[in-house]
Amino acid sequence: MQNRIITSIFCATLTIAAMAQTETPDSIKTQNLDEIVVEAQMQRTSPTSTTFIPTVKQKNASQNAVDLLRQMAMPQIQINPVSEAVTDNAGGEVAIFINYLEAKCSVAMKSANSPARTPQ
Numbered sequence: 001m002q003n004r005i006i007t008s009i010f011c012a013t014l015t016i017a018a019m020a021q022t023e024t025p026d027s028i029k030t031q032n033l034d035e036i037v038v039e040a041q042m043q044r045t046s047p048t049s050t051t052f053i054p055t056v057k058q059k060n061a062s063q064n065a066v067d068l069l070r071q072m073a074m075p076q077i078q079i080n081p082v083s084e085a086v087t088d089n090a091g092g093e094v095a096i097f098i099n100y101l102e103a104k105c106s107v108a109m110k111s112a113n114s115p116a117r118t119p120q
Helices: 002-021 056-061 065-072
Strands: 043-045 050-052 077-079 086-088
Touching: 056 065, 065 077
Parallel strands: none
Antiparallel strands: 043 050, 077 086
């Protein structure tokens, strides 16, 4: 009789252990990704300045530097549609740099019809 009780307890323990080993499928669908692309920030901010970096698509769609600023749609600046003057929201001047060189207003507003004057 004692052997039957021990055998029953042993079988019950094995059954519970076997049930604990089975893995239940997750109810949330998952998808394996083959590749992950990390893109850089389009804006760098320091205590003295903010630098915006346009995308290739924005560069190709713009005709000049001022048009590129329009394409980038930065809320920090305003562009006068008539004079194409670029100011900040407080009405202050905005320095425009192309390839880390300051662009004068006349250079920034030249059209893309001029050779070698596409914004970089």
